[in-house]
Amino acid sequence: MTATATQAPSTEPVGPVEQVKGPRQRRTLRSRWLGVWSALVYIWLFAPIVVVVAFSFNDPAGKFNTSWNQFTLDNWLHPFAKADYTAALVVSLKVAAVSCVIATILGGLMALAISRYEFRGKGLVNIVLVLPLTTPEIVMGSSLFTLFFARDLDFGFTTVVIAHILFCLSFVALTIQARVRGFDWSLEDAALDLGSTPWRTFRTVTFPLILPGIGAAFLLSFALSIDDYIITSFVAGDHTTTFPMRIFNANKTEIPPQVNVIATAILVFTGSLMALGTWRSLKRAKL
């Protein structure tokens, strides 16, 4: 890898710069090595995904869908056959919907304040915002557990939502902040100068410009929320079970193929959303 720095890093072909034959051959060998390595890494990254998708078509011999038995479409025809998994999925979706909307609003307002204004205490706000990201989930989970315990709160849906908003908040604020960096705020002044009201300016100038950032932040926090196990397990109590909790708790007794079906469906859904986004931005770039 070290030697590859020789080749021009631009995407254009290097051209007839090199006259000596020896080093050139060595270079192509080395850059090929880099390509082979990257290909291997991609195979490794995708191996478990291939397994998850393939095993959604498996008819497992026992309770564990971990060794290949027989091809079947049965799981796909009955994706919600396991009632407790479906119920847990519904809980997860509800938690994610509620907490992501709140986290996006709170985080979006924070991002707006930080990127648009200069004010005293900005550095401190930034530190408090980054701290949750550098705190291990286990510590965040256990600290929330002690708080809810000390305040004698009922563990359940509400405490889970509180926790999910908390760990999504920093991600939302930082994502939106990164997206609006370099945004020309004088556009707002122009609108105001032309007689627009502040609210109308926000609605017609500011909001459309920060909307892609808000969308990205919402999707990111949705993914984080629906996937979280460690923090949730601390604050969920005995009667609220999210999808990841259901899978983890049952892991020693069963792994039904419906889990793979749901995972594959989510993969296809988010994958196509992402492909659509990439395609649209490519199209826009060409126009």
Added chain:
Amino acid sequence: MAGENSLRKGRRAPYGLLSPGMLWLILFFLVPMWTLLRIALSTKPNAFLPEYEFTWEWSNFSDAVSRFQPELVRSFSYAAAATILCIAIGYPLAYYLAFKAGKYRSVLLAMVMVPFFISFLIRTIAWQTILGQEGPALWFMETFRLVTITDAIGLTSSGAFLNTPQAVILGLTYNFVPFMILPIYVSLEKIDPGLISAGQDLYSAPRQAFRKIVLPLSLPGVFAGTLLTFIPSAGDYINAELLGNVKTSMIGSQISKLFLKESNYPEAAALSFIFMAIITIGVLVYAKLLGTDELSA
């Protein structure tokens, strides 16, 4: 009136926008840390009542350390191994993406994120399947009679992948490697190509040009990536529970067990606090080391 009245002016506006979010962070992040510390210094006077008394009980900390020292050491060494593997695997890929991928760059970059579309737990269960006794990895090794070799180099333990430290480290590496690739890619992508060609003119050996230009400029990415992989791996216990056995148990499972099963809150809180303190000190030392490195380079 509108002319002099910019939306960016106004003293109180930023505080108004910040206050709901900040309130959330204070109430549910800073205050809980304080309660965690208080419980870590408390005693439980009656074993049968869920009541705690704040008594500056420092012995909770020393008890937790002496009781869970193996798990603490194990967590940090697994996380360190996984982080090093993430750099070794991720740096070349990030380099390829930044400088060699050409027109496929955005597609390949998006592909790094694809594993995230499958739940963390389900990905890890998929590794259980791959590495298990009837899985493809072991079948491959046995068909090509490689088991003795993999045993010798420590990839397997007496012919099995699963329930070994290696499997846990592999799981951690897999689950967190995108967090290493992306920041390194971002820092490499920022490098001005002109700098590299200037470097090629100045240093004859390509190796030297890499070491003196590309590597130092990519260190912030490596630093961010290390934090993003080391901290969650050290605290994670899903990989240890699903891919390991009793002997690979990490600190996260112990904290969770103490809180949720044994209801030993003071010791659990103390352990949680010690874990966070070690991480914080480690991060500061690491920042200092890497910072001075950058200056001298």
